[in-house]
Amino acid sequence: MIPAPERIDRFADLFEAIVSNVETVIQGKREIIELIAMSLMAEGHVLIEDVPGVGKTLLAKSLARSLDCRFHRVQFTPDLLPSDITGVSIWDRAKTEFIFKPGAIFANIVLGDEINRAGPKTQAALLEAMEELQVTVDGVTRPLPPPFMVIATQNPLEHEGTYPLPESQLDRFMMRLVVGYPTHGKEIQMLETHGTHSSFDDLKPMATAEDVREMSEIARNIHVAGSLKGYIVDVVEATRRHGELLLGASPRAALHLQRVARVRAAMQRRDFATPDDIKELARPVLEHRMVLRPEALMHGTTIAEVIDSVLRHVRVPGR
Numbered sequence: 001m002i003p004a005p006e007r008i009d010r011f012a013d014l015f016e017a018i019v020s021n022v023e024t025v026i027q028g029k030r031e032i033i034e035l036i037a038m039s040l041m042a043e044g045h046v047l048i049e050d051v052p053g054v055g056k057t058l059l060a061k062s063l064a065r066s067l068d069c070r071f072h073r074v075q076f077t078p079d080l081l082p083s084d085i086t087g088v089s090i091w092d093r094a095k096t097e098f099i100f101k102p103g104a105i106f107a108n109i110v111l112g113d114e115i116n117r118a119g120p121k122t123q124a125a126l127l128e129a130m131e132e133l134q135v136t137v138d139g140v141t142r143p144l145p146p147p148f149m150v151i152a153t154q155n156p157l158e159h160e161g162t163y164p165l166p167e168s169q170l171d172r173f174m175m176r177l178v179v180g181y182p183t184h185g186k187e188i189q190m191l192e193t194h195g196t197h198s199s200f201d202d203l204k205p206m207a208t209a210e211d212v213r214e215m216s217e218i219a220r221n222i223h224v225a226g227s228l229k230g231y232i233v234d235v236v237e238a239t240r241r242h243g244e245l246l247l248g249a250s251p252r253a254a255l256h257l258q259r260v261a262r263v264r265a266a267m268q269r270r271d272f273a274t275p276d277d278i279k280e281l282a283r284p285v286l287e288h289r290m291v292l293r294p295e296a297l298m299h300g301t302t303i304a305e306v307i308d309s310v311l312r313h314v315r316v317p318g319r
Contacts, residue, residue: 002271003218011218011266015041017206021066025199026059028186032179035284036063036151038267040109041215042259044174045130045150047115047165047288051157054179058200060111060151067212068205069108070145074126076118082125086135087142100137105129108145108209112152116162126150127169147212167247167291174256176288215266222262223272227317231275232257235282238310244296245306249289257285275316282307 003011015037022033036059039046048056057073064071074085087103104110105126112126129135130150134143152173154165170176182190193199207215232254240248261277287303 001221002223003221003266005271007218008266008269008271011215012269014207014211014215015267018063018066021203021206022059022062025062025203026055027189028182029055029059029179032177033059033063034267035175035177038260038263039174040147040149040212041219041263041266042174042256043147043216044256044260045152045172047170047173047176048151048153048179049156049176050153050179051155054181056151056153056179057111057113059179060109062200062203064109065200065203066206067108067147068208069147069212071109071111072104072107073111073113074104075113076115076122078117078119080118080122082122083137085122085125086129087137089138098138100140100142102142103135105135105144108147108149110148110150112150114154115152116154116164118163120163123163123165123169126152127172130172145209147209147216167289170288171250171252173288174260175284177284219259219263219266222265222270224258224262225272225317228261228273228275228278229258231314231317232261232278234314235278235310236286238314239286239290239306242306242310244293244301245290245303246293247289247291249286253286253289257281260285275318279311282311 019030019033019037023030026033036046040063050056060073061071074080083103085103085105087101087106089098089100092099115123115126129144133148134141136142181187236249236251236254236257239245242248257278258273260281261273264277264281265271265273283304286307290303290306292301292303292306
């Protein structure tokens with residue numbers, strides 16, 4: 001059932017309040033903040049590929065505080081074990097029974113820092129929890145607290161001693177984003193305020209976990225016309241046929257694109273998604289799922305250029 005206009009207005013007002021609140025700490029990065037918040041409302045996860053020191057951890061902490069949500073940060077290292085992520089059962093001699101000690105995954109927003117530094121088995125423990133929204137330890141399945149979102153980071157410039165995520169694991173992330181360096185003016189402002197009062201300390205919650213669950217429910221009911229669903233599939237199929245790609249976008253990519261397009265529509269006070277939503281979101285949703293052919297790489301072609309080409313050539317419904 002399509003949400004009532006007042007519910008969509010509430011969604012848009014809350015979304016704006018959350019983004020503006022985070023922006024008081026992470027200045028000049030509104031688009032990135034919006035995309036991460038959109039992924040959360042669309043019940044997805046985000047991979048941030050960027051160099052150290054650009055504010056990835058602070059961004060995740062600020063979002064969690066703005067939502068009054070539980071936040072955990074996990075530093076991925078080669079010696080990190082799957083049980084550090086999922087939890088472990090410990091024998092309690094006083095009670096003569098096993099007591100479950102929850103792992104770092106039991107939070108609303110989990111920051112997996114430098115995910116490519118841990119071994120494949122530990123990566124899999126996190127990524128399986130992302131997909132199933134639950135963990136199984138010693139034969140007992142435990143659901144993760146909703147809302148649940150993983151923000152994983154990796155440094156694209158470091159390859160020594162890392163375990164790159166395979167395409168099948170990358171596909172589980174709704175978006176891949178790059179935070180980027182601050183502008184010249186923002187960096188000067190950062191130097192002037194460093195060591196004085198932190199704006200993060202003043203951050204107050206703008207919403208609750210229950211609000212996020214309600215917003216996700218509103219977004220799920222935003223209307224997507226049959227012709228727009230056809231457009232999404234046409235775009236995804238075009239990537240699979242593209243001559244410069246070794247690997248195109250998966251069916252999961254189409255699902256993610258539809259889900260986040262619904263959020264963007266609600267954010268703009270609409271009860272229906274449009275082709276423009278798909279065009280605006282295509283790059284962050286599709287880019288990390290595709291692999292260029294070696295000859296395309298040699299010619300300097302980028303995946304972003306391929307996506308732009310696909311969007312130019314796929315017929316837009318109603319035009």
